[in-house]
Amino acid sequence: MTDRSPLAPAAFPSLPSIEGVTLRTARAGYKAWTRCDLTYVEMDAGTAVAGVTTQSKCPSPEVEWCRDAIPLGSARALVVNAGNANAFTGHRGRAAVEAIAARVANHLSCLPSDVFVSSTGVIGVPLPIDKAEAGLDAAFTAIPCGWEEAATTIGTTDTYAKGASASAMIGDVRVELVGIIKGSGMIAPDMATMLGYIFTDAAIDPALLQSMLSAANKRTFSCITVDSDTSTSDTVLAFATGKAGNAPLTSMDDAGADAFHAALTDLCRQLAHLVVRDGEGATKFVEINVEGATSDDSAHRIGLSIANSPLVKTAIAGEDANWGRVVAAIGKAGEPADRDTLSIRFGTTQVASGGLAVEGYDEAPVAAHLKGQDIVIGVDLGLGDGRATIWTCDLTHGYISINADYRS
Amino acid sequence: MTDRSPLAPAAFPSLPSIEGVTLRTARAGYKAWTRCDLTYVEMDAGTAVAGVTTQSKCPSPEVEWCRDAIPLGSARALVVNAGNANAFTGHRGRAAVEAIAARVANHLSCLPSDVFVSSTGVIGVPLPIDKAEAGLDAAFTAIPCGWEEAATTIGTTDTYAKGASASAMIGDVRVELVGIIKGSGMIAPDMATMLGYIFTDAAIDPALLQSMLSAANKRTFSCITVDSDTSTSDTVLAFATGKAGNAPLTSMDDAGADAFHAALTDLCRQLAHLVVRDGEGATKFVEINVEGATSDDSAHRIGLSIANSPLVKTAIAGEDANWGRVVAAIGKAGEPADRDTLSIRFGTTQVASGGLAVEGYDEAPVAAHLKGQDIVIGVDLGLGDGRATIWTCDLTHGYISINADYRS
Incomplete structure (x- = not known):
């Protein structure tokens, strides 16, 4: 990472763990760097998912993959590749995404559509499947890590790791939400894209989670701009493991739904601000x-x-x-x-x-x-x-x- | 003017005079500079006019004045103030435009609506009427000048004077078109706006001139951008004195109408390119x-x-x-x-x-x-x-x- 943005927070915040979510990182070597560049997140069975993706007419194959999988509502894993956006790479780019999903599905004995994939970095170079597969194999056996390491690993030109949290009461159960995000512009192509991931232990129906995330997105991520350049790969995904033990939320009329929605929106706003504060060259x-x-x-x-x-x-x-x-x-x-x-x-x-x-x-x-x-x-x-x-x-x-x- | 743009032409071109058009400049002193800053163009009775103006919802009073006067189709004078855009100045800005038109109308014994006014420079400061009137009085008696001096005088942050010409045959009569323009961006507020003026000796009905100018604008001025920032004051006016002696053009079906339209479009394209070539900071x-x-x-x-x-x-x-x-x-x-x-x-x-x-x-x-x-x-x-x-x-x-x- 280059010099930390003058607008960066003083330090990475202390964030709670989310039951049912396990983070790991590995080095796939997508670029000639020595840092980890592959983030692998495993989620327990029963995790609900929702997501919003770029409006670009030239989306990456990862975005297309997520768009197809989100409506199915369930997730078991997330893989984020940093250093190569895999965008505008034709059938070879699609094949790389399919290979990643297949390898994780085989490892977890789940459906490929339960595996969510994002990539960020240079456009126009197909993601090397051999490096992705070797990176995944290393990640499967890696020691679990914390939020800051995962937030650092998904970054590219970001000058600091970005994470935030929120919480809400659903009935008498406290649920936690944690998000990590990367981006140093709505787009800073070749080397950046906005990718955000939210994890919560709340039990919530995926359709309701989707409607809350879409509404929050409209008031948060859609309200930020660094340079007006929308990415081919922008993606925000929300995963809900259901481990908190709350009465599952299925409608906005349920007790606690408003509180959860407010917490989700607050978290999205925090994450969105963190991206703007790392806007390329930003001083204000x-x-x-x-x-x-x-x-x-x-x-x-x-x-x-x-x-x-x-x-x-x-x-x-x-x-x-x-x-x-x-x-x-x-x-x-x-x-x-x-x-x-x-x-x-x-x-x-x-x-x-x-x-x-x-x-x-x-x-x-x-x-x-x-x-x-x-x-x-x-x-x-x-x-x-x-x-x-x-x-x-x-x-x-x-x-x-x-x-x-x-x-x- | 600051350092000449690296994309500037080698020199100001040699441009023909247009019969029925007389150029003069004066120093109104809108800013603390010693150069002339008021351009006054007198045109013989019978001059047709057409124009296109900014699409901005916050236009300057000069733009509103021109929008009202253009459909009347006739012109006797043009006044261009450099150093003060007079935009967003409320009734005081409007009063300044009216005072200028009234003074010129009195001088030429014409209608105020025959007087076209543009201003370019800082936004939000009402154009001082006393300076404008004193500048006009000086211009009325000034020795006529050439295109380069007028093109220089309408400029603000421009790094070079911009002019171009074209010609067309209407029947067996050769008509000349000359244009001058200023601008160093679609907008570079406080100190710039795109203002363009085209003069021709052709005889042409104002409605036909308007339709040709609107079509040319769509393929030329509307196709350039320096920084995406549309001005409050952008204006292009075309004046046709009718002194060439051609059979007056009244419809696109007339002999020579196509040739004239092509020449007008060519001239607009030359002028548009000259603006881009002076784009702020441009090197390509x-x-x-x-x-x-x-x-x-x-x-x-x-x-x-x-x-x-x-x-x-x-x-x-x-x-x-x-x-x-x-x-x-x-x-x-x-x-x-x-x-x-x-x-x-x-x-x-x-x-x-x-x-x-x-x-x-x-x-x-x-x-x-x-x-x-x-x-x-x-x-x-x-x-x-x-x-x-x-x-x-x-x-x-x-x-x-x-x-x-x-x-x-």
Whole structure:
């Protein structure tokens, strides 16, 4: 890993173990590195699964595999390969995924569709099946490891290991949720993709878990952007072992379902923020709160238009309260907006309102806010009740250095 | 002006004068600079006008003024203010535009709606009416100047003056077209916007001129992007004085209409390329040819998705034939695409085809192509007949320096 992001948390958190989940890592040698690069997670029989994957029209074979397996609802294992995305590799890429699933299925005496596979790294190079198989064989007999080692092993250009936890009460049973994630951009191809894995001991029907995960995804992972480039391989999977002993959740009306949903959403938000905080070249974490839009979806698109604007992102890097660039980004979003009802805040200071600059606003708190690491931009469109929050980072020389001063 | 773009033409071209068009410049002093910053163009009575303006939902009052005046079809003057965009300035911005139009109308004894106004520069500061009026008074009595001086005066962060010409035969009459343009990005707010002005001595009905300009715009200005940030103020106006003496064009069926349309489109393309070649921080001019899409519009959107991808743009800056990033950009476009029928070229070399890398393709010509200043990326989606060409530039440290290492 390269220099730790200035926005990284001080340390990897202390995370509880999840009953029914066993983590192991091994070195398949996908790249010329000496670290472990294959993560193998075994889950007890009866584990439910849900997932969300990239909207890309050019998905990796791993994404296609997961899309087919998720609706079946059950999981026994997860394999994550780091250093090779196996994307855009035709039938050879598909064959590698099938070989991995078959080898794990044989080892666990389960169905291949119970085995979930992700890969992250360079695009266009088929994952070498021999290395994957040897790596798996090593993993099968490896000593189990902890969350931090697994979170480190799934990473590529990540500058720190990312994990988080949450908990909820279902009836009188406390259930635990733990997530690990990797990513240093919505995409940073060749070397990165967002992959997130959530494990819980709760007993929950896979269809309900899927609906909760999809809803959480819409408000968390779908609300972050580093560079607007969506990956071929983005995947978030949630596994529920059912070992906590709670009365199984099967509907949102069940006691504890709301609490579990809230905990799952909270965990997704934590993980999503960890990715933005490792955005390539990032020096500022930026929250964009949009309100007063004609709908929540419209607010979401306006927020993303601001968050993806290179000019807004470079202004923040330059600690410049350049609200004119925010106006331009709102104007180009293609969503309902009325220049003359629009107002903009930096931090808590209103800088523009009713179609023009707020005359004589105090620049001192704005300048102080922009010098910090956590920037909040507020936009009120003055049109309706639609709202959304988007998280992003600034755009700096570091991003250019990582992505241009580099050859594949 | 800062250092001339490495992609700039060797010199400003030799351009013919257009009968019925008189150029003058003056110093209004919108910024603390000593150069002229107000361009005043007088056109003889009978001049037809057409125009296209930004799609932004937060347009400048100048854009709104032009949108109202264009359908009336006649023009007598153009005023361009450099150094202040007058955007997002409420009723005070509108009043400044009205004051300028009124003063010119009084000077020329014409209607205010015959006066076209553009402004470019910082957003959010009302254009000072007293400076505009004093600048206009100075311009009214200034000695007429040439195209290069006018092209220089409309510029802001532009690193070189931009002009081009074309000609066409209408019957046995040769008509001339000259255009000047400024812009160093689709937007580079605070200090730039794309403003283009085309002048011709052809006699042409304004409605026909409008339809030709709109069609040309769709294939030229709408096909360029520097940073994906659409301006609040982008404007292209075409003025036809009718002094060439050709039989007036009133329909596409008239003799010479096709030739004139082709010349106008050619001129628009030249001007559009000049803007990309002055893209902020640009070191490479990039043409993206998309074919095989399900429609031309779909090809256009896929081309823009590639052209706006920070990861594609940084790869080109790094002279890296990173076609995986092109695949990812196609995949995220939201348009029909099939990974397994997709092929990609760099220069003339096919690097990926049928869903995977072309095995053993010769990397030498690809590397040589990427070391050049003019990069061509070809994408064949293999789905239909839709095609589009998009032009952009690379994304470099220069862009970050211009936009982040800077305070407004």
